[in-house]
Amino acid sequence: RIEERLAAVEYLVKETTLRNELVLHIKQAGDVERLAAKVPLKKINPREVLQVARGLQQTETIKALSVSSSNAYLVRLADSLNPCRYILEKIISQINENPPAAINKGGLIRTGINAELDELRDIASGGKNYLLELQQRESEATGINSLKIGYNNVFGYYLEVTNLHKNKVPESWIRKQTLTNAERYITPELKVYEEKILGAEDSILQIEQHLFQELLNELQDFISPMQVNGQVMAVIDCLCCFANNALQFNYKRPQIHEGDELSLTASRHPVIERNLPPGESYISNDILLNSSNQQIIILTGPNMSGKSAILRQTALITLMAHMGSFVPAASASIPLTDKIFTRVGASDNLSGGESTFMVEMNETASIINNLSARSLIILDEIGRGTSTYDGISIAWSIAEFLNRSPHKPKTLFATHYHELNELEERSSGIKNFHVTNKEQGNKIIFLRKLAPGGSTHSFGIHVARMAGMP
Incomplete structure (x- = not known):
């Protein structure tokens, strides 16, 4: 084993390009073992989960570099590396590129992962556009040109119809208030939307937390290979360090x-x-x-x-x-x-x-x-x-x-x-x-x-x- 390590160090002393590339990718991988230890405790935050994925990406590169070398010990070490493609792709596809440090900050899940989440985000960010679309759709369906949507603190969002057009109101609409020149109605769709828009932020947070916890549950299955990756990268890093010392200090x-x-x-x-x-x-x-x-x-x-x-x-x-x-x-x-x-x-x-x-x-x-x-x-x-x-x-x-x-x-x-x-x-x-x-x-x-x-x-x-x- 000692001669094996010495031969690997000698090889890395000669292969300057390979050594520098390995050191660079290991540095970018971060502290793999520390992050893996946080997963079962559920104390890992979204940024750290993304760093896990980046570490796995670097693992893939390190594996390819080591396998292509002519040193038997490096090739054998590389054989132990597991990029965990499934969880790597899942993290990259689900977590935003710049997620928040805390889960409760929101904005950590990518668009297109959950239809309900995307809808709630549209509601939270583009509520006025949705109301205009609803108003236009109901106006065309009923023929009430003067239809408008309003909001008050008593019964929330409503459809206001002038007395001139109240005979065109569909039976499914529920009258909530009568004014001198108009009447105010609500519809099941409008009430559902109201609940969504008022609770959109809370719902967004809950869905994101649920998706994040599901991701962590899946990540737990990969703790063992991640720890092995960390140990193998530590050995390769140590060998590269020995090679650098040998060159720098004339060992x-x-x-x-x-x-x-x-x-x-x-x-x-x-x-x-x-x-x-x-x-x-x-x-x-x-x-x-x-x-x-x-x-x-x-x-x-x-x-x-x-x-x-x-x-x-x-x-x-x-x-x-x-x-x-x-x-x-x-x-x-x-x-x-x-x-x-x-x-x-x-x-x-x-x-x-x-x-x-x-x-x-x-x-x-x-x-x-x-x-x-x-x-x-x-x-x-x-x-x-x-x-x-x-x-x-x-x-x-x-x-x-x-x-x-x-x-x-x-x-x-x-x-x-x-x-x-x-x-x-x-x-x-x-x-x-x-x-x-x-x-x-x-x-x-x-x-x-x-x-x-x-x-x-x-x-x-x-x-x-x-x-x-x-």
Whole structure:
């Protein structure tokens, strides 16, 4: 699986046009999984439903682009994508192009979907035209040329007929009011229309809400494929991101193997190198760890020299390689690793009644009790939270335990206890390295380059002076 991802990243590095198109369409698809999660809760609004459809349209394009590629992993991922044509077409055909954010705002259903809705909209927006048509039709049917339609608050809409023509009034008309020169009538059609025009807005809202709920009910059947789409697009997006990083930051493809040797050439810290001042380049370092002759590196050097950065970049590069990403190194040969253990930094757990030293010991014990032959262990200044004598004893015994363990886990051990340099002579597989520095008068210059051999000075006083201590 790791090699599969690495091959896909390498393919996307070379296929710039395909990568850019995939990134563009994934961005336009929106947050597919978040929208899918809103559907069963009925908390999705009309704009989001339309975005679901747009996401499905982008899914179709992404599927076509990936299927046409020559990378087997991308083709297999694309095979899992489902554009859900039925619900896609239904949403596009029913929801307006610019729907409101809330259902109760109205205007979210397209014209031509529901005949009653279209009629009510015509009534609400073109009521006067309908009344004129009705007046013209009734006038022609009865021969009453002076017929007119009016409205009052007592009995609503009515037909007014002058006394001259009242003998032409059909029997189906109902007389409601008699005036000096005219009589007022209502008809069943006029009353039905009156109810429609007065309740048109409410009815429009109810019908739209009903149609929208029906659409959401159908959409629920497609939640599962939509979630799969979201997950697959996330994987493709991640692979494209890895490819972009590889090009932008000069990362190289690592070699993953089933042996036990970890070899990094010109390795860099992926975060620190991005935050360096302009014009300053990161000092790269080579790392070699194996179970035969260099299982544990005891790393010494001044404070502020970059020991922790070397430890962390080794762990990060191993992790990045197992993710399927290219790594910040000129070359990297990395064994399959099941666990990366780290004991870095200082923190306490006062609420749990644990001091900084107790937390450190708990974490170290967890490492020792759970390591394996394929583990990578990063230890930074173990034992510093207690007295010097006790700290050296603990650090020494941990290094010896790891060295004598049948699993022979690969270990980087940074320390200021220079006494640990003696372990190289006492135990095979333990090697001393230090981070180089240069003294100029009373100043110290950190060269940040890893070199064989132990260091005998930590230059803590010099670092304190740099920090502004009087």
